[in-house]
Every structure is written in C-alpha cells, then in structure tokens.
Amino acid sequence: MRIHFVGIGGVGMSSLAIHCHLVGHDVYGSDIYRNEHIEILQKLGVKVFLGHSRENWLDPDLLVHTPAVSSNNPELLRAREENVRIITRFDLLKQLVEGSVQFAITGSDGKTTTTAMLAHVLKALGKDPTVFLGGINPSLEFGNYRKGNGPYVYELDESQPSFSSFRPTHLIITNARKDHLENFHSDESFYLSCFETLARSAQNVVTFQHDQLTSHLGHHTFGVSEGTCTLLDRKAERFEQVAQIKLDGKIYTLRLRIPGFHNILNAMAVVTLLWAAGFDPSDTVQALSSFVGTYRRFTVTTIDESRNIYVVDDYAHTPDEIAWLIRTSREVFAGLKQVMIFQPHRYTRLAREDGNFAKALMEADEIYVAEVYSAFEQALPNVSARMIVDGLKNYGKDAKYFSSIEELLKQIKPAPNTVYLFVGAGDIIDYSRKFVRNITST
Numbered sequence: 001m002r003i004h005f006v007g008i009g010g011v012g013m014s015s016l017a018i019h020c021h022l023v024g025h026d027v028y029g030s031d032i033y034r035n036e037h038i039e040i041l042q043k044l045g046v047k048v049f050l051g052h053s054r055e056n057w058l059d060p061d062l063l064v065h066t067p068a069v070s071s072n073n074p075e076l077l078r079a080r081e082e083n084v085r086i087i088t089r090f091d092l093l094k095q096l097v098e099g100s101v102q103f104a105i106t107g108s109d110g111k112t113t114t115t116a117m118l119a120h121v122l123k124a125l126g127k128d129p130t131v132f133l134g135g136i137n138p139s140l141e142f143g144n145y146r147k148g149n150g151p152y153v154y155e156l157d158e159s160q161p162s163f164s165s166f167r168p169t170h171l172i173i174t175n176a177r178k179d180h181l182e183n184f185h186s187d188e189s190f191y192l193s194c195f196e197t198l199a200r201s202a203q204n205v206v207t208f209q210h211d212q213l214t215s216h217l218g219h220h221t222f223g224v225s226e227g228t229c230t231l232l233d234r235k236a237e238r239f240e241q242v243a244q245i246k247l248d249g250k251i252y253t254l255r256l257r258i259p260g261f262h263n264i265l266n267a268m269a270v271v272t273l274l275w276a277a278g279f280d281p282s283d284t285v286q287a288l289s290s291f292v293g294t295y296r297r298f299t300v301t302t303i304d305e306s307r308n309i310y311v312v313d314d315y316a317h318t319p320d321e322i323a324w325l326i327r328t329s330r331e332v333f334a335g336l337k338q339v340m341i342f343q344p345h346r347y348t349r350l351a352r353e354d355g356n357f358a359k360a361l362m363e364a365d366e367i368y369v370a371e372v373y374s375a376f377e378q379a380l381p382n383v384s385a386r387m388i389v390d391g392l393k394n395y396g397k398d399a400k401y402f403s404s405i406e407e408l409l410k411q412i413k414p415a416p417n418t419v420y421l422f423v424g425a426g427d428i429i430d431y432s433r434k435f436v437r438n439i440t441s442t
Contacts, residue, residue, distance in 0.1 A: 004060035004084075005029030006075050008048055009038045012157065013066055013089055015132045015145035019096065021046055022147050030056045030075060040142055054078040061085070064092050067160055068376045090162045093132065093154065097166075101151035103129070103273070104166060106158045106198070107174030107214075109321050114174055114266040115155040116294045119146065121270060122153060124287035125279065129153045135315070136295035143295070156198075159183060164194035170277055171202035172269045176213040179318055182348045206273045208265065220276050222268040229272040234264055238332055239300075247271065247281055254285045258293040260328040267291075296429065298328060303439050307416040308336055313432050317345040317425035319356035325423065326363045333419045340364035341408065341432075342388075343424035344372045347380040350387065358391030364421070367392060367399040368408050373426025405431045414439050 005017050008029030014037035021027040021044055030049040031038060038048050049056035054074040063079040063086045079086050087095075103122070105115040112135040119131040120139050128150035134157065136143040156163055159180040176195055184191040192213055199205045199217035207215050209223025221227035232244040232251065236259065243254045243264045254267055271284045293299075296315040303309040310333060316325045322342070329338055340361060344350045350357065350372060361367050371385045385401060392399040402408035409431060412420070422432035 001062060002026040002028075002058065002060045004056075004058070004063045004075065004079070006052070006063065006065040006069050006073060007031055008041065008046075009033065009035050010066055010068075011037060011134055011136070011144050012132070012155075013064070014038070014041060015142070016064070016089055016092055016096070017041060017046060018044065018142055018145045019130070019132070019147065028058055028060075037144070062087065064089055070376070088160075088162070090157070090160060090165075094166055097152040097154065097168075101170075102166075102168040103151055103153045103170045104156045104168035104202075105154075105172045105174065105269075106156035106163060106195075107172070108158065108177035108179045109318060109324075110174040110262060110266050111155050111158075111172075112315075113263060113294050113297050114172060114269055115153060116140075117267055117270045117288060117291055118172075118273070119153045120291045121274065121284050121287040122151065123148075124290070125283060127151060133294075135297070138292060138295075158195075161190070161194050164197040166198060167201045168198075169202065170204045170273055171199065171206070172273050173199065173205070173207045173211075173214045173217060174266070174269060175208050175211045175320075177318060177320060178213075178352075179349065181352060204273065204276045206269055206276065208269070220272050222265065222272045227272075229268050229275075231264065231268065234261065236261075236331055243267075245271065245285075247275055250281070252281050252285050255289040257289070257291065259298060259332045260324060261331075262324045262328070298325065298332075300332075301436055303414065303436065304416075308333075308418070309414055309416060309439075310336075310419045311432060311436055312419060312421045313429055314421065314423050315425050316423050317349070319353055319360040322357070322360040322423060323363070325421065326360075329419055329421060330363075335417070337366065337415070337418045338364045339366040339368075339412070339418055339420045341368045341370070341412070341420065341422050341428070343370040343405065343426050343428040344385050344388065345425040346375050347372055347377050347383045350385070351380055351383045355387075355391050357388045358395060358397075361388065361392060361399070362395060362397055367397070368412065369399055369401050370405045370408055370424075370428065371401075371403045373424060373428070375426065409435055409438070 009031035028047040116137040128148040130148040131146040132154040134155040140146040207218030209221040209227035222229040229247040234243040299313040301311040389401040
C-alpha cells in the first residue's frame with residue numbers, strides 16, 4: 001500500500017511513517033519544515049516534500065493527517081477529489097495495534113516519560129516491544145520508535161475525543177488536567193466521559209491516587225502514602241534519587257538516574273502496572289535503575305561547571321508541568337539563580353488557564369516570556385503572552401515580555417551561579433541551541 005502522510009515530520013506522525021515503511025508499505029509525505037525526524041525518514045529512503053502542495057502527489061492508496069492540518073490543506077483537497085481514503089493518525093495507530101497486546105499511557109502530564117520508562121523495562125525484560133513515543137528517548141532505535149515482535153507500547157494522545165475509542169490491554173492514566181478542553185466542546189463532563197470509556201475497555205488500569213478526575217477509574221493506584229503502590233520515603237542528590245515504595249505488602253528500593261519527584265511517580269505507575277500484569281516488581285525496579293530519560297525532559301547542557309552556568313531544555317507547557325520543573329531545578333541546582341525563558345504553546349491553552357501560568361512561574365527568580373507559539377491555531381482576540389507578564393506583575397513579580405525571541409536572547413547575558421530554563425512545546429528549543437552556541441563561541 002502507498003501511504004501519504006501530511007505532517008510527516010511530527011513526532012507522532014514520523015513514528016507511524018517509520019513503522020509503515022519498515023513493515024513494507026510505500027511511504028512518502030510532506031511537512032512545512034525540515035527537522036531531525038524528516039532527516040531520519042530520508043535516510044531510510046522515504047520521500048519527503050517540503051511545503052504543502054497538490055503537486056506533492058504520488059497516487060497514494062491512503063492519506064494520513066494530523067489534527068493540526070486544516071481542512072483546506074491542498075493535499076487533503078486533492079485526496080477528496082480523487083476519492084483517496086483519508087484517516088487521522090489516531091485512526092492509523094488504532095488499526096496498527098488492534099488485536100495485539102497493548103500497553104497504553106495517556107494523561108495530561110508525564111505520559112511521554114512514563115511511556116519511555118515502560119518501554120525500557122519491557123525491553124530489559126526481554127519482551128521485545130514495538131514502541132510509539134511522543135518524544136525522543138536514546139534507548140529506542142529511532143528515538144521515537146522501536147520495531148519489535150512483542151507487545152505494542154504507545155503514548156496515547158488525549159487531546160482529541162477519539163482517544164477514547166482505543167482498546168488497550170493495559171492502561172496507565174497519569175492524570176487529567178482538562179488540557180485541550182476546547183476539543184471536547186469545553187464540556188468537562190464529556191471530557192471525563194472519554195477517560196471513563198477508555199478505562200472500561202482495558203483489562204488492567206492504573207491511575208494516580210490523588211488525581212481528582214480519574215483516580216476512581218483504576219483497578220490499582222499509585223500515590224503518596226495512599227494507593228496500591230505507595231511512596232514511603234525519597235532522597236535526592238543532584239541528578240539521582242532513591243525511593244522506598246510499598247506494593248502488595250513488600251517494600252522495594254527504586255533508584256532513578258533522572259531527577260524530579262514527578263519522575264518517581266511516573267516510575268511507580270510503571271511498577272504498579274507491570275505488577276498487575278504479572279511481572280515481578282524486583283525485576284521492574286532493577287530495570288528502571290538504568291533508564292536515562294527523554295529528550296527535552298530536563299535536558300541539561302553544562303556551559304561552565306567552574307562558574308556554575310547551566311542551560312535546561314524542557315517541554316513543559318502546562319502550569320503543573322512548569323511548577324514541577326522549577327521545583328526539580330531548585331533541587332538539582334540548589335542555591336543557583338533560576339532564570340526562566342518561557343514560550344506559551346497555543347492560544348486556547350493560554351486563554352483557558354486563566355492566570356495559572358503566572359502562578360506557576362512565580363517560583364522562578366527572573367522571568368522572560370515570549371509570544372505564543374500558535375501550533376497552527378488562529379490567534380484569539382485579546383489573548384497574548386502579555387497576559388502572563390501582567391499576571392506576574394499583579395502578584396508583585398517582575399517579568400519581561402518579548403514579541404520576538406531573537407530580541408529576547410539579546411537581553412540575556414550569561415552570569416555565574418545561574419540556570420537558564422528554556423521552556424515550552426514550540427520552537428523555543430531552536431533559540432536555546434542558539435543561546436548555547438553564542439555562549440560557547442565567545
């Protein structure tokens with residue numbers, strides 16, 4: 001089958017394209033910008049058109065697109081004209097995993113790292129999983145994808161109601177923060193019902209004991225002092241941490257080579273799910289001790305260790321994720337100044353959070369806010385990153401707004417005993433790299 005991918009360079013789309021190519025389909029696609037995912041595809045021999053045009057056409061049998069692609073995309077229009085079957089990436093993933101043993105991880109925060117952890121453990125235990133990841137992990141053959149002969153492990157994007165149509169064997173719901181609520185008709189009851197439908201379809205469901213919306217959906221839970229798997233104690237030192245957890249009446253020592261209290265919770269979710277699936281928790285915690293983390297989840301670049309200058313890149317784009325990030329950075333880099341460079345992601349999210357970003361950013365020492373990365377959304381009236389800066393100033397916290405990240409970078413001068421946090425789900429990573437280059441070249 002010949003498959004046309006519109007938006008083939010996206011982290012989720014590229015993993016699907018790689019899989020289809022490796023199992024023998026004739027794959028090609030298009031995207032606006034070249035990136036590392038496109039470079040991997042091209043090395044595999046997959047043709048990629050840059051830009052969208054009705055001329056990007058090789059007579060496909062199927063066209064796959066992301067939700068971000070507009071209905072008047074020229075390639076979608078041509079597919080309709082020529083009666084080519086059109087499906088979303090959700091539909092394709094569902095078709096690929098159907099009828100197999102499936103480990104799915106969904107939720108507002110933490111699903112990428114939790115998926116990577118689960119894949120790492122199953123691989124270490126010899127289960128040879130096929131993995132679809134919404135981020136980059138060095139243990140996977142292609143970063144966001146691994147081809148195996150065992151169960152499917154996939155990150156299940158909860159941003160569209162169609163996620164509830166999946167039928168996983170095993171399921172982790174990390175939490176539900178009502179992110180992307182606009183895609184659920186801004187109806188909280190409908191939003192929750194989608195999680196309920198998904199949970200009912202799974203044989204083994206694990207949820208966070210303290211999550212207000214979804215904790216009751218789990219057959220088993222993980223939490224602090226409460227739940228099937230409970231956290232008893234935790235000690236952290238720079239980039240490593242050790243926790244004592246209790247499960248099924250036994251105590252286990254969980255060691256991680258990545259920082260952050262939230263990552264202990266992510267690991268506990270994996271331990272709990274695999275225990276319920278019949279795996280020995282001792283084997284799971286041993287495998288987790290070698291997990292190395294996921295790209296742009298507290299990725300540190302050491303600029304000058306003698307002067308304590310560091311850059312942290314992080315994908316955090318919800319208020320809760322930002323709050324966890326700052327806490328983690330203060331724990332890892334105790335006593336250093338925390339400079340936040342934040343790029344909000346999507347106008348709808350900024351409008352919906354109604355001041356929560358300012359509250360989360362309050363814990364940073366110095367704050368710079370760039371204009372919203374639209375992610376192909378149309379701008380909303382009176383919605384701008386200035387809202388965050390105004391909110392911070394109302395709390396008595398100084399912050400600076402910049403419509404251009406290029407101009408923002410000119411204002412930031414590297415200083416000793418400082419951590420620079422480049423945060424957001426947009427293209428801020430490109431500016432972080434430029435900032436590092438500028439420092440290291442002088």
